[in-house]
Amino acid sequence: MTQPDVPADLPEPVLTDNARVVLAKRYLRKDAEGNPMEDFRGMFLRVAGTVAAEEAKYENSPYTVEDLTREFYLLMTSGRFLPNSPTLMNAGTDLGQLAACFVLPVEDSMDGIFDAVKHAAMIHKSGGGTGFSFSRLRHEGARVGSTGGVASGPVSFMKIFNTATEQVKQGGTRRGANMGILRVDHPDILKFIECKSSEGTELNNFNISVALTERFMQAVENDEEYELIAPHTGAVKDTLRARDVFTRLVRKAWESGDPGIVFLDRVNRDNPTPEQGEIESTNPCGEQPLLPYEACNLGSVNLAALYDAEADDGIDWEELRRVVRLSVRFLDDVIDASRYPLSEIDEKVRRNRKIGLGVMGWADLLFRLGVPYDSREALRLADKVMEAVQAESKAASKELAQERGPFPAYDSSSYAQINLGPYRNATTTTIAPTGTLSIIASCSSGIEPLFALAFSRNVMDGERLVEVNPYFEDALRRAEAHSRSLMEDVAKKGTIHAMEHLPEDIRRVFVTSHDISPEMHLKMQAAFQKHTDNAVSKTVNLPSDATEEDIHHIYTLAYELGCKGVTVYRDGSLSGQVLCTGEPGEVEKPKLGEASRVMQRPEMVYGFTRKVRTGLGELYLTINEVDGKPFEVFATIGKSGHSIMAKAEAVGRLVSLALRSGIGVEEIVKQLEGIGGEYTVFAKKRLLKSIPDAVAYVLRQRYMDDMNAGNDSGLGKPGCPECGDTLVFEEGCHLCRSCGYTKCG
Known part of the structure; x- marks a missing residue:
């Protein structure tokens, strides 16, 4: 593939440093040696040109391919709209599969x-x-x-x-x-x-x-x-x-x-x-119900980019209408441009032509408007915004049906039975996860509140940078309350809920997911669901002390409010804890020489789980930490009741006892490292001889090596399996906001 010609008057994409890192790692086309074959502008032009080329099939299109290429390019590079990841990755390539x-x-x-x-x-x-x-x-x-x-x-x-x-x-x-x-x-x-x-x-x-x-x-x-x-x-x-x-x-x-x-x-x-x-x-995150052999391509409008300080209510509604209509055209063209992996899928997709246009940047828009996420005004605005997106997407689909014909199954659809349409697409709206897309667009994910107002991430050679929500930082500067030490404190806690020295209006507006009641999470989901054809990807984040009764209430309320499903996540409910805010409780530390005094386990601990290949199978090693130091180890391999599992459990218990008794990591590694077994394997250029040797390998990588290799980096931070930075759990999935890794694609 060659770099496409880029008209000189097309502007460079507006990208943050973090967005550039994610695009370079995951989206730019690369040669066999892993070297980029395109730059950022070339990537967006590749996608825009491939999708716009489908317009040539339709005589009644109001656009030339050249004009529409320009429109699609500007739509994406301005951060107003982005399609799902497979479209960005595969448009204009030999693979050509564009649906998610x-x-x-x-x-x-x-x-x-x-x-x-x-x-x-x-x-x-x-x-x-x-x-x-x-x-x-x-x-x-x-x-x-x-x-x-x-x-x-x-x-x-x-x-x-x-x-x-x-x-x-x-x-x-x-x-x-x-x-x-x-x-x-x-x-x-x-x-x-x-x-x-x-x-x-x-x-x-x-x-x-x-x-x-x-x-x-x-x-x-x-x-x-x-x-x-x-x-x-x-x-x-x-x-x-x-x-x-x-x-x-x-x-x-x-x-x-x-x-x-x-x-x-x-x-x-x-x-x-x-x-x-x-x-x-x-689909994997639950927001896209589909018939067997159906596929759907998704895209999201960035609501934060539609803020208008001059408008009466702060939203440029005319621009919203323009962006939605152009985005619907884009997604319909993607159906024609995509090469599906099975003939059954190709037939079903072209019969129903489902698309799923959603939104992202909702929390950022509320920040810009000065509206608290957990307020009646936010619910009213959610209803109004999504009603507009739904209405304009349907109007755009009706226009496309006039240009190109309705979706082939229209005559037997529920729309035809009540004389609605005809439409080009059986569905037009879905609110999907926007993990990596929101990083590229530099906005908040989907309709989720922010998980944290600030967080630290790796930038190079172990250096960490505190990244702060720009609207929060701007509000602090206007209030003359900004300082570097405050930003570090916010990055540590994630929330300013308890920072009473900050202005009350700032604390009220800049709320995070754990500051918001479960009921308000659900009411927000229901407000968007009311005007969405398919479903809404959203997680109800709960504090660690939430009870089973709380979740019972959430499930019942989701049913009563008209949601199509719900996902909950209680902080700390997995041993491989994702991202947590707040600090672990104080633990009494033993004095030197008092190894017999075993530290008591605090009520809450956080950690990570690492998978290591051994000669006896996959070893899952969970390490929980207190104050950034290892506190306890759980080793799992094979099935409970088998002798190999018993040995792994014994190693974990003894290492945990040693750690809680004040014995340092270096001494533990010294005792375990090199213990031989009957089966050895190579892992990351190192020979692993046994389960104890594998435990030592992970402890050395995490806590002793100057440069951590592989999955983990930085003490006390549960790990992304690719860059080692923190993961968040939102929209029903795990996401790394540093490198764009997401478990759900």
Whole structure:
């Protein structure tokens, strides 16, 4: 691929240093040696030109290809709109797969199951994420007629999907992501709810959600039993008390964040093409319900870029209309430009032509307007903004239908039944995760509040830079309250909620996710859902001391408010803690020579989990820290009850006891390093001889080497597996705001 010609009058993209790092690492095209083959301007022109070229097919288009290329380029480089990552990565390349979201059917046969595994691998290789419903698979113990044997059930097959995902690197950039869904009336529902209880192991490439039905929710409310239906026969297999199942679901979400929930009947009521079947699953983050073999390409409008200080309410509504209409045209052209990995997907996508235009920069817009996220005014504005986005996207789709014709399935769609349209696209709006896109556009993610007003990140050779939200920093300067020490303090705590020395109006406006009540999180999600065709990606972040009753209330309220699903995350609920704000409790430290005085475990500790390949299998080593120093170690390998797991657990317990007794890392590493075993492997140019040797290897890398290699860097910061910086959990996914790594694609 050659660098495209760039007209001299096209401006350079407006990019922060962090955006440049992310683009260079993940989006610029590279040669076989990893050297960039394009610059930032060339990348955006490649995408704009490839997508705009599709206009040549349509005689009634009001644009020339050249003019539209310019419009698309300016739309993206101004930060007003960005498409999903596969479009930025693959437009104008040999791969040419531009969609992010796919759903594949999993049929109740060996051929059907392994066809789905193969097809998922093809999608992951092309840069997409996949969703599956495993609800068609017969339950564990059910008879298999062809062999006379018994079925192993959905969860066992999910492990096969997970292993396949682990082996496929998406487009050379990241591993695939999956959503696994099971109906609440499937006989294996209790096993499914518990299937991710073992952290970081057999289903680490899956998000999971339980599909709740109206019948089930009514049974919960009325304290009734409900029926479990064998999917291969339709017969009633058993009954369960609905409240018991709901309580089990809540408990697991409290423990780890999984499973989430999706209200399946509500999703299907909004299915615009019901004659093509029921919607069974969503994409990995839950915001895009799709029919089997459907795909959807997504994009987001940056609301913060539409702030207008001269407007009465601070928003340039005319520019919003222009940006939305141009973005809809862009996304419709992407359908034509994309090369899908399966013929079944190509046919389904072009039949329904679904697109998902959403928003990002919502929290930043509220900052600029001086409106607190957790206020009635913010909810009113959310309703007004998304209503405008929905109305303009539908108007744009109607215009495209006049130019190009409606989506082929329009005549049998729900729109035709009530004389709406015709539309070019079966759906037009989705609020998707915008993790890396928001870094490129230098704005807040999706409709989430900020996780932290300031955070520190690696820049080079171990140096760390405090990055502050620009609107927060500007407000402090105007109030003459800004200082470097304050910024460092905010970066440490993330929030200014308790900083009473700051002006009250600043503390009221600049709230973060943990400052906001769960009810307000949900009300904001519901306000945007009201005007969104598909669904809304949002996480209800909870403090570590949140109770199971709190999550029970959240799930019930999500149902009452009309949400299509919900994801919760309780701070500290995983041993591989993502990003936490606040400081660990004070711990009494032993005096020198008092190793027998074992430090007591504080109520809250934070840490990271590191995967290390050993000759005996994958070792998952969790290290929790206090004051940036290792405090306890958990080593997991193989299955509980096996001798190798017992040995790993013993090593972890003894290392933890040594650390809590005041023995230094250097002495522990000295004792463990080099212990031999019967199987050795090479890892990161180092021979690992045994489990103790692997533990020493991680401890040395993290705490002793001058330059940390691999996954971790910087004491006390739970790690991004690529750059070692902190991860945040928002929009249903883990994200590194330093390098753009995201677990969900």
